[in-house]
Amino acid sequence: MEEIDRDDDSKEGKLRRWVANLQLESWQLELLITGFSIFLLASGIDEYENIRARINFNKLVATQDNTVIFAAAGKAILGTIPYVIQFFLISLLLHLLLRGFWIGIVGLSSVSNTIDYDKLNLKGPFKKYIPKRVRTLDDLIFYLDQVSSVIFAYTYLIVFSIISVVLVGCFLFIFIGTINFITGTFGMSSVASLGIVLIMILFVLLFIGAIVFFLDSILFSAFKKSKWFSVIFFPIYRVFSVLSLSFIYRSIYYHLITNFKRKHIVSVTLVLVAVAVATTRLNSWDRHTFFPGDGVHNARVIETSFYDDERKSRFVYSASIPSKVVKESFLPLFVRYSPSMNMSLAFFCPDAQGINDKTTLRESIEAGVQSQFDSTKTVVELLQKDNVSAENLISIIDCIESTFEVKVDGELIDLDFSFAYHPNENEKGFLQMIDLEAFARGKHVITVSHFEYQGAPFLGEVTRERFKMTQLAEIVFWKE
Template identity: 30%
Template sequence: MSNIHDDQIESWLKKLERESWQLELLVSAFTIFLLIGANSAFDEFIVQVQYEYNFSGSALAIIFIFLILIQKSILALTISLIIHLMLRGFWIGAIGLRSVQSSIDFGKLNYNEFFTDRLKKKVISLDRMVIMLDEICSVIFAFSFLLISILIAFGMYLSFVGVFGVAFSAIINTLPAGGLQNFAIILIVILFLFLLLIGVIYMIDYFSLGFFKKIRWFSKFYYPFYRLLNFITLSGLSRSIYYYLISKFSKKRIRFVYGIVGVIVFAMMLFSFDQYQYFPDGTNPYTISADVYDDQRPDDQYINTISINSNFIDQPHFQVFLRYDPSDNILIKANCPEFQPLKDDGLNWKLRIESDGPNFHITGRDYSDEDFSKLLECHQSIYQIQVNDSIYTNLKFHFYTHPHKKQKGLLTTIPTSEFLNGENKLIVKKISIDSVGARNPIDYAQAVFWYNQY
């Protein structure tokens, strides 16, 4: 019975191998369709996360790196599957051609004997081409998902190292200053360096196709850490594909492919093609950016720093919106050290528990007793607003959620009576306080506009 069962499995697997191309085509086409939509949605999500959260903290920086790696994984998978789909279509075309004519009749070509002999040696038969293309397509299909697992594994490792660092930093901060804290710092630094070391060894072993697994005395020591990193990086999910590929193909070819991919990646990182030789990149005092004008900003673009109604003003007042960046919390705290923030930086309880003798009441967070006037003063204290050479010190500000992308910030209006008839420049600076208490204005944003006085 066991032999019959094994034969059935073997027969089923062979049938699956013969018909797997149909599944590959279906999965590739459907996945490409989904990935193209997912890629644009994920791009927008990453931009949204950048504008709504402050990534200067180490924990959030780890999350952002992980999101970027997922984004690159989606792009890499899309490109790989498009290549696979094109080659599989070529394979189907070769099969269709073979049904018409299975071999090349060199006699009908009536070529010179010299050319005929060399073509017979160099031109492969359709049968061999079909088999070769089928194998290449299947390998590319498997490699596409292996590539994703590599990027995700790298992200998981970075996340683990980052969480390790954040968690132990929090523990160190709870310890009293002195010998115990110093000992904990030394111990954690040693553990952190060791974790980085085994990560580098694991990466070298992976891309060298098992260099450290071949060393007898080292392999036994390496195995427990290999298992640990397999668990951390979730590499066990793609381990079978990895070992299948490196055992089936020549390691020289695999290293050659690694080298080509590495050169392409580094070339894309280091070089760019640009023929605008006399046009500056980025912003400078002579640049006009459309994203500061409400009537010109694309619907899918966020407000980066400030926003005004339009680049043409003909009213007695015009509005200026100052985007609230969470990274400004440090500046606000420095300008108003006595003011307690309304919320914690990060996670906050949505509920409030109150006790009235033996009774408990659970309600939502209530901020009605807060000094919003003082909070507004703290916010506006970090800004200096000027138009041309005139600095405005008595502007009235309001908390405001901009209807475009629901971004939070401050809104103020500036009278246009002192504006020049023609081009004007709005300049916004942020005020930081140094160690001796001096206020230092730093250039933050600018917007050029034209005023037409009727």
């Protein structure tokens, strides 16, 4: 270990003493950060899933052809985070276990620091083997201290590396997705065709560069050691260092690959990955052979997500009723409005396009000025959108109703939708009151369907024939 000059009062000497003190006391910070991180990660997984569900349903929805790629990229990022959290938790738990073991040995060494092999009365080969192979407590303390610190740093290195791969992948995903944006904006003109060709060429180059960049990291900077290839690789390295944010953790990476054997680094990585994969597989292991899986939706599978009194903290994803047992003569049915419906609604109800337009600052100023010159109109009246008047809302909701079908026991019911917010999580949707007066006591099934476009909209002309009435929900209830 490098000697520290305690009498060196220079700036560099003070910095080295400060770093040396941090190194000696780093185990306390490690334990504090590890314990706090484990608590936050373990308690925040459920909350993250709620946030992820909200973003996926309300924001990351492909509403038209030029948003498919962007929505998929966002979902890829959000979908990777649970695996990162799981890997992070496993690594931190391993670090906490080793640090606890280390503290126990430190405490034991304060009682006794030597092993009396004479008392063991070893015979035969064990007389030489055991004293040679068993570490002293001092050696074990020093060794575990190093291993624990390395695992702590290595955990963050792996997590940041996974984030880097996801960021670069999403960047490439969005980059190629600009083709849809160009075709949707400019059509298939000569300028658009030229732009598409250039994007494809750049995409191939960036894709190859990304593979080379990450291969270099996996191969312990092998490409940087090549005399001729390092010249070609340097600009690739500079570009992807920014795109992947690898400059944040670069120091940890180079420290590990220069101070530890490669086989040890590979072994630790494989063990951590194997544990993470095994944990994931264990969570998905289902021994209920004669029970339908989560993907089965029909009247014989009761789903609690359809009932307000059983849903708990989850979202309304398609439709909802208050309870599976109905005592009243009217049953409120809430049909969730998803942005994924925008394509069919835009095709069948083009007059409803501006129903959610926000008033701009310019419009507000103009309305204020106009109201000063025309006292017969108020600012509110001037800002009132024509398409949100009572008359227009009736025609819009009538058009929206034409894209839905609601059946009770296979019989179509007359729709009378109203725009509504569900009290669960303030979900937006349509409220339909179903009159149950004519229905007998017992079991009934509500089926909700909606027009859905079949195929990819950017691969052909959007026509009426391509829309098909698709089932959204099948809800079972019992009338008293």
